[in-house]
Every structure is written in structure tokens, then in C-alpha cells.
Amino acid sequence: MFISSFLQFAKQLQPPIFVKIFSVALVLTSALSVSSLPADAEKGRRKVVHVLEDESGAVIVQTAPGKVVTHRGGSITLPCRFHHEPENTDPARIRIKWTKVTDALQFEDVFVALGKQQRVFGSYRGRVFLEQAGPGDASVIIQNVTLEDYGRYECEVTNDMEDDTGFVNLDLEGVVFPYYPREGRYKLNYHQAEDACKHQDAILASHSQLHKAWLDGLDWCNAGWLEDGSVQYPISHPRDECGRKDTPAGVRNYGYRHKEDERYDAFCFTSKLNGKVYFLKRFKKVNYAEAMKACVRDGSAVAKVGQLYAAWKFQLLDRCEAGWLEDGSIRYPIVNPRSRCGGSQPGVRHLGFPDKKFRLYGVYCFRKSTDETAGGTKGVSRARLNCERALTFQV
Incomplete structure (x- = not known):
């Protein structure tokens, strides 16, 4: 009632004055309508009110x-x-x-x-x-x-x-890779998956990153957490053990799952390195503790899983020799597939988590770049x- 009477009065004034008054009335109307909502409904909401004064501004x-x-x-x-x-x-x-x-x-x-x-x-x-x-x-x-x-x-x-x-x-630009810990498959809730990716020099992948990886040929039969709290997995070659052979290829989606109670693997995303991953040449193979010491003596550290994937993607690291990584797993990167190196597809081969004391392998080390201009310091x-x-x- 107040706003209606106010506008009737304003119409009797000159047009420029009416425009200004009408804008004020519009603000008052918006304020009244906002304040009429329950307090709980407004919590956490972001409100933007646009007020136009004639055709300017x-x-x-x-x-x-x-x-x-x-x-x-x-x-x-x-x-x-x-x-x-x-x-x-x-x-x-x-x-x-x-x-x-x-x-x-x-x-x-x-x-x-x-x-x-x-x-x-x-x-x-x-x-x-x-x-x-x-x-x-x-x-x-x-x-x-x-x-x-x-x-x-x-x-x-x-x-x-x-x-x-x-x-x-x-x-x-980057690479998506599936990850599970030494404890086995489907052992990570959302927060543990998030931490696991960070520990391997990566972050939880987004749906768009996983979808792009699927378009590039990623095929993985185990479901994993994504950054938004959903659980998905990419299938390029449908088969009965991965959701039936007669279903189309694509990214399978379990939807949003309970972040604390439910457990899956993780899909991690990493990008270009500020450094280099290399296979440490040695005359003999070593256990895990010896591998760590060997990298340190060489001025480096044992490479993380995400670092090995980034080296495979961006350095085109191709090495047909299995080696220790920081999480205790054994892997090796293949850019140019050959029969003696694990199959016909390029990728990072994973041989599992062997006994750290008694199994002997080579080791992949990571040396951080000392170039202060890496990443661009101009500006x-x-x-x-x-x-x-x-x-x-x-x-």
C-alpha cells in the first residue's frame, strides 16, 4: 500500500524526478521481498540486485x-x-x-x-x-x-x-591416472582419496578431465572418486566384467556417494613437472630402503606416481625397466609399445606393491629444477x- 501511494505521488512530478524516485521504489520493493523470506532460506545465498537509472550507467x-x-x-x-x-x-x-x-x-x-x-x-x-x-x-x-x-x-x-x-x-594440460593404495582396491573414502592424490603430486580429477582422458583412450574397470564427490570410471572397451559387454563405451557414473562411509579408488590429475624423472642406472637392483638412499645420494628423491605419469606424458619417458616409486609400488613408463614391455598400448605399467625388504628392483628418481625462472617470474x-x-x- 505504501509503495502504491508513493508511486501515484511520484507520477505527478517531472519525468527525470520520477525516474529517480521509481528506482528508489524498486530498491525498496526488492528489499521488502528479500526480507520476507525465512532466515534459513537466505543462509549461504548470494544476492545481486541490479538497479537501472533510465538508460545511463x-x-x-x-x-x-x-x-x-x-x-x-x-x-x-x-x-x-x-x-x-x-x-x-x-x-x-x-x-x-x-x-x-x-x-x-x-x-x-x-x-x-x-x-x-x-x-x-x-x-x-x-x-x-x-x-x-x-x-x-x-x-x-x-x-x-x-x-x-x-x-x-x-x-x-x-x-x-x-x-x-x-x-x-x-x-x-595434464594426465589422469587411476590410483589405489597398498591396502588394496576400494579402500578410500573421499577425503582419503583426496589425500592420496596429493601425496602423489596430483589432485582429484574433475569429470571433464576424466571424460577427456576417456576420449584419449583411458579404460579402467574400477570406480574411483572425482573432485566433485561423484564416483565414476571410464570404459573404452566394454566387457562383461566391467558392466556388461553389450553396453556402450563411455564414462560410467555411480552418482554422488557418501564421502565418509563409502570406499572406492581415486582418479587423480597431474600436470607438467618443474623437474625431471629418470631411471637411476645401477649395477645391481635394490630393495625399497636402498632405493630411497640411492636417489638421495644422486641429489634427488624417489619419484611419486603422479611425477612418473607426468614424465611419461610430457617428457615422453620410455623405459622398459621396473622400478620403485615413493608409495612402494613398482611401475615403468612405456611410450612406444613393444611385446616384451607389457602389451600393445602405451601407458604406465603397474606391477603392484611387493615386499619392501626382500624384493629387488631399479628405482625412478625425481630431481627438481633449479631454474628460478620456471613457471615465469616476469611480473x-x-x-x-x-x-x-x-x-x-x-x-
Whole structure:
């Protein structure tokens, strides 16, 4: 009733005044409708109210379609441009905010700028800064990209009460591999699977990463956890022991499972290495403890499973000799298949988890790169300078 009477009064005024008053009324109406919802329904929800004052003040954001692609340790620009209508907007009143968005619609702050004031959050500190390629450029550069940087990012540009958003998907070149521990198959709940991948220099794979791996020929008959909490497995060659022979090839999906109580294997994802994996040449084979000491004496460490897969993928490491890895498993990488090296398909062969004391094999070592420029340091000092200058302000 109050809003209706208010608008009747406003219509008797001059048109410019009516537009302003109508906008205020619109805000009041939105506020009343929001406040009428139950408190529990609003918890955790993100609300954006757009208020237009006649035809002016619009913010338009444009981002790149598709995906931008890099690899771990690389640098990448997340492109985002904006313009105003009209164009004579004070740059000091423009706020640029970048946020990472997960599949569960959770938001992680990455970067925010208001005029010359800038702030970078969490693990992005020292690695993220504005590209500053001219007026209307809200693009950011991420230096030394990590596995965890993979995902979807939101670019939001705000001018007073006007805003617009765009999205950029960051993809990484990499490899997906199935993993299970020494204890055996189907022994990991979701959190254990997450930890297992991290311990092997990897992260839990996403559905899109697993799907791409399936398109590239990955065939695995055991179900494993993915990053979003679902359990899936890829079948390129249907057979009765893997869900019936007469079902089509594809990524089989068990849906979202209970993260604490249910147990499966894991599908891990890793990317390019900042270092090198190599087979340590020795005159004799060694047990696990001797293998660890041998790598240390050579200035390295025993390679992790994810590191061996990355070396197979990116270094094209091809070695027909079985060797110890950090988790106590025995594996070897084959790029060019031959009959004496485990079959007709390329891949990393897995011989299981033998007795660490009495079984003797070679060993794969990993030596980290000493090149300080790996991953790109150009711009890092600039990013740190921006951080030092930054002031704390309302996000």
C-alpha cells in the first residue's frame, strides 16, 4: 500500500524526478521481498540486485568463450574487458573483482581492485595481478599456475550500483591416472582419496578431465572418486566384467556417494613437472630402503606416481625397466609399445606393491629444477609491488 501511494505521488512530478524516485521504489520493493523470506532460506545465498537509472550507467563485461589453457608452472591471462554507457565514468570508482567458483557454487576470493587499491587473497598472493593493457581491461595474469588453480573464474565489474559479470574457464594440460593404495582396491573414502592424490603430486580429477582422458583412450574397470564427490570410471572397451559387454563405451557414473562411509579408488590429475624423472642406472637392483638412499645420494628423491605419469606424458619417458616409486609400488613408463614391455598400448605399467625388504628392483628418481625462472617470474616483482601498495578495503 505504501509503495502504491508513493508511486501515484511520484507520477505527478517531472519525468527525470520520477525516474529517480521509481528506482528508489524498486530498491525498496526488492528489499521488502528479500526480507520476507525465512532466515534459513537466505543462509549461504548470494544476492545481486541490479538497479537501472533510465538508460545511463550500464556496465557491460565481456570474457573469452571456451577455455584458456596452460600447464602447471606456467603463466596465463584470464581475459576480461568492460565498457560503460556512457563512457565518461571515473576510473577511481570502478571495482574489479575476480572469484573462483566451484561446482558446489562456493566462492573463493582471488583478487579485487578499486581504482589504484588492490588486494590479492590466499594462495594467489604474489601470483596474481592486473594485466593493465589499457582502458576497460579487467584481465588478470596468474603466474606459476598450480594444479589447484584449475577451474571456473568469475570477473565482476562494478560502478557504484551497476555491475556485470563474465566467466572464464581455466584448463590445464595434464594426465589422469587411476590410483589405489597398498591396502588394496576400494579402500578410500573421499577425503582419503583426496589425500592420496596429493601425496602423489596430483589432485582429484574433475569429470571433464576424466571424460577427456576417456576420449584419449583411458579404460579402467574400477570406480574411483572425482573432485566433485561423484564416483565414476571410464570404459573404452566394454566387457562383461566391467558392466556388461553389450553396453556402450563411455564414462560410467555411480552418482554422488557418501564421502565418509563409502570406499572406492581415486582418479587423480597431474600436470607438467618443474623437474625431471629418470631411471637411476645401477649395477645391481635394490630393495625399497636402498632405493630411497640411492636417489638421495644422486641429489634427488624417489619419484611419486603422479611425477612418473607426468614424465611419461610430457617428457615422453620410455623405459622398459621396473622400478620403485615413493608409495612402494613398482611401475615403468612405456611410450612406444613393444611385446616384451607389457602389451600393445602405451601407458604406465603397474606391477603392484611387493615386499619392501626382500624384493629387488631399479628405482625412478625425481630431481627438481633449479631454474628460478620456471613457471615465469616476469611480473612477479610487479605483483609483489602491487600487493605492498595495496590498502585493505571492503570486498
